[in-house]
Amino acid sequence: MASLVDSKLGTRDPKPLDAMTEETIQQILSRYPERRSALLPLMHLCQEEAGYLTEDAMRELAARLDLPPIQVAEVATFYDMFRLKPGGQREIWVCHNLSCALLGAEQVIRRLEEVLGVSAGETTPDGLFTIKRVECLAACGRAPAIQVGPDYYGPVSPNDITELVDTLRKQLTVCNQSSSSSLEADR
Amino acid sequence: MYEKILTKRFEVPGYRGTLGEYEATGGYQAIAKALKEHTPASLIELVRRSGLRGRGGAGFPTGVKWGFVPKGSDLPKYLVCNGDESEPGTFKDRELIMRDPHQLLEGILLASFAIGCRTAYIYIRGEFVAGARILEQAVSDAAARGLIGRDILGSSFSLDLHVHRGAGAYICGEETALLESLEGKRGLPRLKPPFPATSGLYRKPTVVNNVETLCNIPHIVMRGAEWFASIGTPKSTGARIFGVSGHVRRPGIYECPIDVPMRELIFEHAGGIREGRRLKAVIPGGSSVPVLTERHLDTRMDFESLATAGSMAGSGGVIVMDETTCMVRVGEVVSRFYHHESCGQCTQCREGTAWLHKTLRRIEEGRGRQADLDLLLDICDNMKGKTICPLSDAAAMPIESYLKYFRDEFEQHIVERACPFGTRA
Numbered sequence: 074m075a076s077l078v079d080s081k082l083g084t085r086d087p088k089p090l091d092a093m094t095e096e097t098i099q100q101i102l103s104r105y106p107e108r109r110s111a112l113l114p115l116m117h118l119c120q121e122e123a124g125y126l127t128e129d130a131m132r133e134l135a136a137r138l139d140l141p142p143i144q145v146a147e148v149a150t151f152y153d154m155f156r157l158k159p160g161g162q163r164e165i166w167v168c169h170n171l172s173c174a175l176l177g178a179e180q181v182i183r184r185l186e187e188v189l190g191v192s193a194g195e196t197t198p199d200g201l202f203t204i205k206r207v208e209c210l211a212a213c214g215r216a217p218a219i220q221v222g223p224d225y226y227g228p229v230s231p232n233d234i235t236e237l238v239d240t241l242r243k244q245l246t247v248c249n250q251s252s253s254s255s256l257e258a259d260r
Numbered sequence: 261m262y263e264k265i266l267t268k269r270f271e272v273p274g275y276r277g278t279l280g281e282y283e284a285t286g287g288y289q290a291i292a293k294a295l296k297e298h299t300p301a302s303l304i305e306l307v308r309r310s311g312l313r314g315r316g317g318a319g320f321p322t323g324v325k326w327g328f329v330p331k332g333s334d335l336p337k338y339l340v341c342n343g344d345e346s347e348p349g350t351f352k353d354r355e356l357i358m359r360d361p362h363q364l365l366e367g368i369l370l371a372s373f374a375i376g377c378r379t380a381y382i383y384i385r386g387e388f389v390a391g392a393r394i395l396e397q398a399v400s401d402a403a404a405r406g407l408i409g410r411d412i413l414g415s416s417f418s419l420d421l422h423v424h425r426g427a428g429a430y431i432c433g434e435e436t437a438l439l440e441s442l443e444g445k446r447g448l449p450r451l452k453p454p455f456p457a458t459s460g461l462y463r464k465p466t467v468v469n470n471v472e473t474l475c476n477i478p479h480i481v482m483r484g485a486e487w488f489a490s491i492g493t494p495k496s497t498g499a500r501i502f503g504v505s506g507h508v509r510r511p512g513i514y515e516c517p518i519d520v521p522m523r524e525l526i527f528e529h530a531g532g533i534r535e536g537r538r539l540k541a542v543i544p545g546g547s548s549v550p551v552l553t554e555r556h557l558d559t560r561m562d563f564e565s566l567a568t569a570g571s572m573a574g575s576g577g578v579i580v581m582d583e584t585t586c587m588v589r590v591g592e593v594v595s596r597f598y599h600h601e602s603c604g605q606c607t608q609c610r611e612g613t614a615w616l617h618k619t620l621r622r623i624e625e626g627r628g629r630q631a632d633l634d635l636l637l638d639i640c641d642n643m644k645g646k647t648i649c650p651l652s653d654a655a656a657m658p659i660e661s662y663l664k665y666f667r668d669e670f671e672q673h674i675v676e677r678a679c680p681f682g683t684r685a
Contacts, residue, residue, distance in 0.1 A: 104422040106336070106379075107462055109444035113427055117386075138444075151446040153428030154386045166387070170348045171547055172505035172579055174593050208430065208597055209348040209547075210387060213505035213577070214512040223390035 092118035093133055108138050112148060116155060125156035153207075161196040161203035163241055166220040169206045172213035176228065181217045182206065184231035188238050201245055202238075265499050266475050267515045269360050277394070279401040282362035288407060290478035291369045295415040298481075301331075303374040307477065309485035311497035315352075316342055316433070316470030317546065317575045319496075319563045328457035329375045329465045337377040338466040340442065341368055341474055343384040343391070344426055344433040347546035348597060349577030352501040352513050353471035357384070357391040360475075361398035365421070367474030369407070370481060372419050375467050379420045383438050386427040395423045430601035434649045435468040436460075437603065448603050449649035472501060472576075492518040496562035500576050504530040507537065507582040518573075519562040526557070526580055537582040541665070545574020547594050548654030550661030551587075571661070586681035587666040588673050591659050592620040598655030609652035612643040616659055628674040636663060 091097065092115060101111045112134065119130040126149050135142040149155045167185060169178050182193055185204055189197050196203040212218035215227030219237070226237060269275050269285055282288065294303055308323025329337060341364065345353040356364060364382075372380050384392050399421050402408045410418045424442055426432050432441045436450035439461050460466020476498060480488050489497045500518040502525055505511045509531030516525060522542065526532065533539050541551045544561065549572040552559065559569040566573045581590065599613040616639055622628050640656035647653075663670060672680050 104424075107443065110424075110442060112444035113425065113441070117425060117427065144445075147446055148444065151429065152386070152426070155427055169593075170597055171543075171590065171593050172349055174589075175506050175579070175581060175585065207387070208600065209346060209350070211345045211351040211354045211385070213349055213351045213503060213579075216505055216511065220387065223393070
């Protein structure tokens with residue numbers, strides 16, 4: 074696996090993941106008649122725990138599911154949500170697809186880049202946020218739309234960005250998922 | 261005033277879609293009724309007679325699809341709910357999942373009973389983080405009440421239901437790509453035949469139905485096929501949830517009879533065009549379908565009427581654009597999306613989507629050449645009807661339609677070497 078995907082992989086993480094405990098794996102495997110179906114659910118768990126899919130996690134997943142490592146790597150690189158290197162604690166997903174673009178998504182992205190001081194695709198130096206351009210989030214009724222974890226924000230205007238970022242910062246510091254922004258977060 | 265069906269409970273004050281609330285408003289009566297009054301065959305016949313057609317995009321008759329599953333075979337069968345809603349402009353399934361999850365679960369129970377399956381999966385889009393949690397809670401609540409699991413409601417019908425999250429790939433909304441993904445692979449569409457009804461998930465007979473499609477089933481069971489067929493037209497029956505977005509005053513989801521006129525949907529329900537501007541173009545069924553213009557406003561939204569007008573009903577996502585919209589820029593955004601989402605299996609799609617996007621970007625940025633317009637049409641022609649799945653067609657058809665109705669605008673970009681609408685949106 075290493076020779077094929079090394080350039081995209083992050084640093085090694087020696088800490089064993091809870092997502093890889095026998096209990097978790099058995100519980101997920103019990104839903105499917107074939108082991109391989111457990112791959113995406115386990116990848117999600119590994120990523121939630123470590124922040125990204127570490128090379129060790131992918132190797133171990135391959136071993137646990139009796140798959141050649143390349144079959145884990147090809148899945149990890151196919152799907153947009155899997156991260157192969159560390160990113161911000163929160164990914165800010167900004168839709169740039171049609172309904173959002175018609176109502177100013179590019180201006181929203183530019184303002185977000187200004188406020189956070191990084192470009193879309195990059196992570197802030199403090200490691201808190203990554204801006205990600207994403208395709209339609211199925212929130213077109215509230216375009217331009219932003220999603221952070223389970224929360225949706227919209228319609229968002231460039232003028233709302235400072236407040237949105239403040240809200241997200243507070244959430245991170247208090248580690249409290251509830252949002253108090255006047256930009257109503259809707260789950 | 262039209263009586264809402266699928267979104268009726270959304271209007272109940274304080275309704276959050278819990279099991280208790282769903283039951284208190286008539287929920288889970290359809291599965292009880294079906295287990296008492298129906299055989300799997302009679303339930304399939306009921307849905308066939310209702311005329312219900314799939315709400316995911318293709319509009320295939322649901323009862324007919326169920327009828328393709330081989331009967332009397334010992335093979336395990338699967339029902340998979342397609343909750344991978346990703347077609348740009350479409351946002352109805354997410355609302356159905358989040359606001360009334362048990363309505364969907366009851367639809368899944370009924371469909372599973374009809375096709376004789378014991379294990380069903382909800383494949384939900386990976387980005388629907390909150391939606392997946394809501395569904396997992398709903399499944400666990402329903403199981404605790406004996407509505408999912410062994411011998412449901414004292415019958416011999418048993419069903420296990422699992423929520424399976426995708427991980428960000430538009431192509432997984434195509435049913436065979438979805439099945440590959442559910443098997444733990446990359447979402448590459450399969451060559452058909454065989455169709456999923458005979459060889460689907462784990463190569464076993466499988467039915468894949470969209471969220472909104474399944475949500476209709478409890479209502480058909482309770483109120484009958486004739487009632488359902490009385491709404492809409494003889495060929496497009498029932499109601500549909502339209503998502504209206506773009507330059508309208510009140511964007512949102514609107515449940516209407518499936519043959520609602522486009523004018524009524526946009527100007528009455530969605531409040532008309534913002535700031536009194538003039539309507540320029542409408543994409544009536546998600547970004548994959550050909551665009552229509554002001555002169556098509558009296559077209560009805562059912563499958564046949566939109567096809568006659570030269571477009572498609574698709575997924576019910578209606579994107580409205582006013583006179584300030586640059587259609588080249590629209591083409592650039594739409595083609596960027598399909599280029600990003602092409603799985604790369606077929607040359608025509610992999611290369612064609614990239615080429616379309618590059619050419620459209622060039623024109624929008626004022627670097628277009630006269631030959632580019634014929635080039636675009638040539639690329640589209642080479643992309644259509646030549647690939648394993650319809651993504652390639654979905655990328656080509658909209659661009660052809662923008663050129664058909666707005667060719668002048670493309671030419672203006674090329675002649676003036678700039679976008680006449682000024683700064684890029």
